[in-house]
Amino acid sequence: xxxxxxxIGGSSGFMGQHLxxxxxxxxxEVVTVSRTGSDLNWADQAGIDEAVDGAALVIGLxxxxxxxRYTPENRAEIFSSRLDTTAALSAAIARAAVPPSLWVNxxxxxxxxxxxxxxxxxxxxxxxxxxxxxVAKAWEGALFADPLPATRRVALRSAIVLGxxxxxGPLRRLATxxxxxxxxxxxxxxxxxxxxxxxxxxxxARMGRQRFSWVxxxxxxGIIDFLEAxxxxxxxxNAASPNPVDNAEFMATVRRVLGVxxxxxxxxxxxxxxxxxxxxxxELILKSRWVLPEKxxxxxxxxxxxxxxxxVREAYDREIVAG
Numbered sequence: 001x002x003x004x005x006x007x008i009g010g011s012s013g014f015m016g017q018h019l020x021x022x023x024x025x026x027x028x029e030v031v032t033v034s035r036t037g038s039d040l041n042w043a044d045q046a047g048i049d050e051a052v053d054g055a056a057l058v059i060g061l062x063x064x065x066x067x068x069r070y071t072p073e074n075r076a077e078i079f080s081s082r083l084d085t086t087a088a089l090s091a092a093i094a095r096a097a098v099p100p101s102l103w104v105n106x107x108x109x110x111x112x113x114x115x116x117x118x119x120x121x122x123x124x125x126x127x128x129x130x131x132x133x134x135v136a137k138a139w140e141g142a143l144f145a146d147p148l149p150a151t152r153r154v155a156l157r158s159a160i161v162l163g164x165x166x167x168x169g170p171l172r173r174l175a176t177x178x179x180x181x182x183x184x185x186x187x188x189x190x191x192x193x194x195x196x197x198x199x200x201x202x203x204x205a206r207m208g209r210q211r212f213s214w215v216x217x218x219x220x221x222g223i224i225d226f227l228e229a230x231x232x233x234x235x236x237x238n239a240a241s242p243n244p245v246d247n248a249e250f251m252a253t254v255r256r257v258l259g260v261x262x263x264x265x266x267x268x269x270x271x272x273x274x275x276x277x278x279x280x281x282x283e284l285i286l287k288s289r290w291v292l293p294e295k296x297x298x299x300x301x302x303x304x305x306x307x308x309x310x311x312v313r314e315a316y317d318r319e320i321v322a323g
Contacts, residue, residue, distance in 0.1 A: 003027075003028060003056065004028065004029075004055065004056025004057065005028065005029040005030075005031065005051070005054065005055040005056055005057075006019075006023045006028050006029070006030050006031070006055065006056065006057045006058075006059065007030075007031045007033065007048075007051045007052050007055045007057070007058045007059070007089075007100075008020055008023075008030060008031070008032050008033065008059045008061065009033040009034070009042075009048075009058070009059065009060045009061060009062050009085055009088075009089055010033070010034060010060065010061030010062030010063065010085065010106070011032035011033060011034045011038050011061070012032075012034040012035070012036065012037055012038060013034075013061055013062075014161065014163070014165050014166055014217070015061055015106075015158075015161060015217060015220055016032075016034070016061050017165070018163070018217050018218075018220070018221055019059060019061075019220075019221060019224070020032060022221045031051040031055075033048060033051070033062075033085075034062070039051075042062070042084070042085055042088060045088060045091070045092070048088055048089070048092045049091075049092045049095055049096070051092075052089065052092035052093055052096055052099075052100060053092070053095075053096040053097055053098055053099075054096070054097075054098045055100045056100055056101060056102070056228075057100055057101075057102050057103075057104070057224075057228060058089055058093065058100045058102070058103040058104070058151075059103075059104050059105075059224065060085065060086055060089050060103070060104070060105035060106060060143075061105075061106045062081060062082070062085035062086075062106075063078065063081045063082040063085070063106065063139070064077045064078050064081040064082075066078060066132065066135075066281075066284065067280050067284065068279055068280060068281075069275075069276075069279050069280065069281065070131060070194070070197065070199035070281055072197075075131060075197065075199065078135055079135060079138060082135065082138070082139045082142070083138060083139065083142045086105060086139065086142040086143055087142055087145075089103065089105070090142065090143070090145060090146045090148070091146075093146075093148050093151050094146050094147075094148060099148065099150045099151050100151055101150070101151065101152060101231075102151065102152050102153075102154070102227065102228055103143075103148075103151050103152070103153050103154070104153075104154045104156055104224055104227060105139075105140075105143045105153070105154070105155055105156065106139070106156055106158065107136055107139055107140050107143075107155040107156055107157045107158070107236065108132075108135075108136045108139075108157060108158060109157045109158060109159045109213055109238060109239075109240055109289055109291040110128075110132045110133065110136055110287070110289065111127055111128065111133055111136035111137065111140070111157060112125045112126065112127060112128055112157075112289070112290075112291060113126050113127065113128035113129070113133075114128060114204050114210075114287050114288045115211065115288050115289070115290040116204065116205050116209070116210070116211065116288050116290070118290070119211075119244070119290045119291060119292045120238075120290060120291050120292070121238065121291075121292050121294035122157075122235070122236050122237065122238055122294050122295050123294060125238075125291070129198065130198035130199070130283075131197055131198040131199045132198075132283065132287075133198075134198065136157075139155075140155045140236070143155055152231060152234045153234060153235070154227055154233065154234055154235065154236075154237050155235065155236045155237070156220075156223070156224075156237055156239050157236055157237065157238045157239060157240075157291070158215060158220065158239040158240070159213035159214050159215045159238075159239065159240035159241070159244075159289060159291055160212070160213065160214045160215070160289070161214075161215055161216070161217050161220060162214050162215070162216050162217065162305075162311050162312065162315055163216055163217030163218065163311075163314075163315045163318070164315050164316075164318040166217065166315070168254070168312065168315050168316065171251075171254050172254075172258060172316065175251075175254055175255050175258050175260045175263060176258065176260060178260075178262070178263060178264070179263065179266065180251055180254055180255045180258075180260055180263035181208075181251060181263035181264045181265045181266050182207070182208025182247050182248035182251050182252075182263075182265050182266070183208060183210075183247055183251070183265075183266050183271055183282075183285045183286060184206065184207060184208055184265050184266060184267050184268060184271075185203050185204055185205055185206055185210065185268055185286045186203060186206070186267060186268035186269070187203055187268065188201075188203070188268050188269065188272050188282075190202065199281070200283075201281070201282050201283040201286050201287065203268075204286065204287070204288055205246075205247075205286075205288045207248070207265075208246060208247040208248035208251070208265065209246050209247070209248065209288075210246060210247050210285075210286055210287065210288035210289075211244055211245075211246055211247075211288045211289055211290035212244060212245050212246060212247050212249075212250045212289065213240045213241070213244040213289045213290060213291040213292075214240065214241055214244065214245075214250075214308065214311070215239050215240050215241050216241070216303075216304065216305035216311040216314070216315070218304050218305065218314075219239070219241070219303050219304050219305055220239055222301075222303075222304055223237075223239050223296060223301065226296070226299070226301045230299050232299070233295060233296075233299055237293075237295050237296065238291050238292065238293045238294065238295065238296070239293065239296075240291040240292065240293050241293070241303060241305070241306055241307075241308070241311070242292060242293055242297060242303065242306060243306055243307050243308065244289075244290055244291065244292070245308050247285065249308070250308065251263060253308050253309050253312055254312060256309070257309065257312045257313050257316055258316070268282070268286075271285070271286070
């Protein structure tokens with residue numbers, strides 16, 4: 001691993017916590033930036049400038065979770081929390097006397113279209129439409145907006161990240177009470193305002209066949225280490241396992257690992273009512289995300305968790321030990 005200071009923006013989140021622990025364990029100086037509980041907060045631009053100047057690596061992860069209802073207020077905050085923090089890092093790099101050699105900023109594999117026909121790669125992928133896609137486009141636009149000739153930039157298009165503390169925790173609870181079946185798409189009315197905002201999911205893959213691309217959090221850490229060591233990699237990079245599955249197989253794997261024998265399918269109407277109740281959106285589980293890590297594979301990255309069952313088992317084992 002390359003040495004030198006690491007600045008991590010969005011350090012209090014799921015991925016941020018893993019990256020902070022990893023780099024500190026490696027003996028690197030780590031400066032954290034977050035709204036609370038960090039070395040610096042986002043209002044301290046002078047402090048961010050000082051931390052970034054002379055750093056070897058900047059990692060930007062900040063952004064309001066999309067696990068919420070797409071109300072006008074939440075949509076505005078989802079945009080601003082990404083664009084403002086990315087702009088703060090970009091400004092700090094632009095002003096640095098000794099700019100970092102690498103800036104890795106979060107993006108999302110959701111930038112690609114709903115795909116049932118073929119996988120999306122960095123070279124052949126087609127960008128989609130709708131609110132989530134526009135967020136991703138704007139986020140990447142902020143990353144590449146300023147001329148930063150001394151700093152290599154990577155937009156890390158992450159698939160769903162698995163690990164202790166991620167999405168698998170709630171799924172454990174659902175599976176153990178008999179609600180761990182495949183999530184089935186179907187018809188559901190999408191009102192005019194949600195259509196205009198691109199915030200409603202329209203029917204797609206049926207019978208739980210929407211594709212599910214994923215990556216283990218330990219591989220996110222490993223990928224960023226790999227990016228530091230491979231200066232030829234820049235621009236969009238898909239952070240996703242080379243072995244995506246579909247939703248039915250994903251949920252069956254969760255049940256198998258937990259020893260749950262049966263989970264009835266969850267129809268769209270039930271998912272929509274549940275999403276209203278827990279204040280989230282069904283797009284998060286019904287959009288078909290089929291993404292392959294073309295750049296990483298060609299560069300020789302070896303995934304620590306290439307298959308789903310190993311990733312799920314490790315996450316639940318770690319959860320048991322932590323508990």
